Amino acid sequence: MRIEERFVNATVLVGLLGVPLWALMIEEPFTITLATRAVILALAAVGLNVILGVGGLVSFGHAIFFGIGGYAMGILAFHAQTYSELDLGLFSTSGTNSMPVIWLVAMGFSAFSAFLIGLLTLRTSGVYFIMITLAFGQMFYYFAISWPSYGGEDGLSIYVRNDFPGLNTLVPFQFFALCFVILCVVLFIYARLQASPFGLALNSARQSRARAETVGLDPMRIRLLAFVISGAITGLAGALFADLNRFVSPTMFSWQLSGELIVLIIIGGVGRLMGPVIGACLFVALEHFLGGFTEFWHVFLGLILLAIVLFARGGVIGLLTGKEGAHV
Amino acid sequence: MSEAILATHHLQKRFGAVIATEDVSIDLRAGEIHAVIGPNGAGKSTLIKQICGGIQSDDGWVELMGRDVSKLNTQKRARAGLARTFQISELAMEDSVLENVVLGAMGAKGSPWQFWRAALKTPHLIERAEAALERVGLLSESETRCAQLSHGQRRQLEVAVALTLSPRAFIMDEPMAGLGAEGSKQLTTFLDGLRAEAPILLVEHDMDAVFALADRISVLVYGKIIASGTPDEIRASGEVRDAYLGDTL
Known part of the structure; x- marks a missing residue:
């Protein structure tokens, strides 16, 4: 069975838009929320796909950027809802409820952290890269847990979803549409x-580092920029995810x-x-349907995952299009 | 005598107690093919890495066009004009032939920092890449995935990628390795013409090719140059015969 990849891609996007549209008609707002969750997870994974898929570097710490995006939203919205000042030394702000501003902050901080983390971690590759990114991830995790100003272990609740000009983001379908458009743009x-x-x-630095160097390209710089782009996208997804919940x-x-x-x-x-989009849709669907039967749906x-790794190295897309093209 | 394009001066490298290169000074002049021959383990690969980057020399330096490049990393030496081909193909195997050569064209133009226009729709990259493919006779395979190429075609592709760099000097590590008689002959003819464009430092085991092509030959044994001269001088040298060539000549 061989299907054009373009056709598969289009079908997935149409399906991802169609399900919430259908849910809108039969008034099932929860399905729309599920679809939004899938879209946001897909966005985060598209970010990771830049460095993992194209760059071949398995970052086991991408939650860092997801979390930074989330906390960018949380902190800005927290100060806006409590009317308290956020003192940053050089200047202070009273937070914001504006999504575009939050997104910019989320992406900016994620990109900056990715730059610093990348400088240190991209000297390694393979298992070492996996381990060192995991270590950074744990550092951020424990930092967030022990940061009492913003909820520590309990986290932060934001009462009202942030604003986007011209939309009522509390209407599930409108927020879904916003996330969907962002996903398409990304x-x-x-x-x-x-x-x-x-x-x-x-891509070629992944396949042969020596080849890239021999034609005068600098793998380190190329990977660093890819890591920054990757982090920024996942950071944006984090901000949206925080707003969803x-x-x-x-x-x-x-x-x-x-x-x-x-x-x-x-x-x-x-x-x-x-x-990433197909993966996220399947993940959310499984979580929802199997999660209804058993707590142990991860099994x-x-x-x-086992079946895919053993029998379909190209993932679901590889299976459908008949092209493997898988690596890692 | 024309001026040296590439020259090594007293290169030295030890790995623990093993001496990989010892006081190696060779040069490569415009328009020539300088072959480096030697038995397995003589230190040829180490020497290439010392010249092209990848191994830091313990002592000595490498000059390209009169400029000391010893402190530069591999990619900077490549940009300075050194084009290396590998003994065992280093190619992006999942990519098409064209993509591999376009990568070289990008490197030559010095910029991967373009993010919007598709690489395969960038006219100046494609022109340069296709010109190189045509010269090695691989243009008809440009859509083929590199992994599906025959061994000989991969060797040709290695050379094509080096061509896209328009280098000052070629460093070729056993380009004939694994080629059939016909393939070797074709590549020999091709390299013969190539020397006018940029000189070639040729590390090669195929003695027919070496003696057919080389203007000068240096013999490397246990990290030392034991003889250097024209093919006739090398053929006549008793020391070389003992150390390496044996009775085959």
Whole structure:
């Protein structure tokens, strides 16, 4: 069975838009929330796919950026809802409820952290890179737990979803649509990036570092920039995720989340445009349906993952399009 | 005598007690092919890495166009004009032939920092890449995945990628390795023409090719240059015969 990848991609996007539209018609707001969750997780995994899929570096610490995005939203919205000042030394702010501002802050801080972490971690690769990114992830996790000003272990609740000009974000479908549009824009950027000279260089540095160096390219710099872009996208997803739940907690920094993002990509198809999207949809669907039967639904997720790793190296997309193209 | 494009001066490298290169000074002049031959384990690969980057020399230095490049890393030496081909192909195996060569063209242009226009739709990269493929006779395979190429075609592709760099000097590590008689002959003819473009430092085991191509030959044994001269001088040298060539000549 061989289906055009374009066709698969289009079908996935139409389906992802169709399900909440249908839910809107039959007035099932919870389904819309589930779809929004899938879209946001997909966005986070698209970010990871830049460095993991194209760059071949398995970051086991991407929850860092997800968490930073979440806390960017949490902290800004917390100060806005309590009318308290956030004193940053050079200047102070009273927080904000504006999503675009929150997104910029989330992406800015994620990108900056990715730059610093990347400088230290990208000297390694393979298992060492996995371990050192995991270590950084744990540092952030424990920092968030022991940060009492913003809820510590209990996290922060934000009572009202933040604003986006022209939308009522509390209406589930409107918030879904916003997230969906962002996902589409980011997917478009990802596709352009992957085909660009930068993407080609990143991709070949994964396959043969010596080859990239011998033609005069600097793998370290290329990977660092990819890591920064990757972190910024996942950070944006973190901010949206926090807004979806109106809640931020240290679990956003947890290694389980980093692992889930990796699993999403492997299930969908490593380095494939829609891999993370398919993975996220399956993940949320399984979580919902199997989670209804048993607490231990992760067992089934594990079985699926096992089947994919053993029999379909290209993930679901590889299975459908008949092209493997899997690595890692 | 024309000026040296590339020269090593007293290069030295030890791995523990093993001397990999000892006081190696060789040069490569415009328009020539300088072959380095020697038995397995003579230190040829180490020497190449000392020249192209990858191994830091204990002592000595490498000059390219009169400039000391010893402190530069591999990618900077490549940008300075050294094009290396590998003994065992180092290619992006999942990518198409064209993508591999476009990568070289990008490196030559010095910029992977373009994020929007597709690499394979960038005219100046494609032109450069296709020109290189045509010269090695791989243009018809440009859509083929690198992993599906035959061994010989991969060797050709290695050379094509080096061509896209428009280098000052080629460093070729056993380009003939594993090629059939026909393939070796073709590549020999090709390299013969290539020397006018940029000189070639050729490390090679195929003695037919070496003696057919080389303007000068240096013999490396246990990390030392034991003889250096024209093919006739090398053929006549008793020391070389003992150390390496044996009775085959």
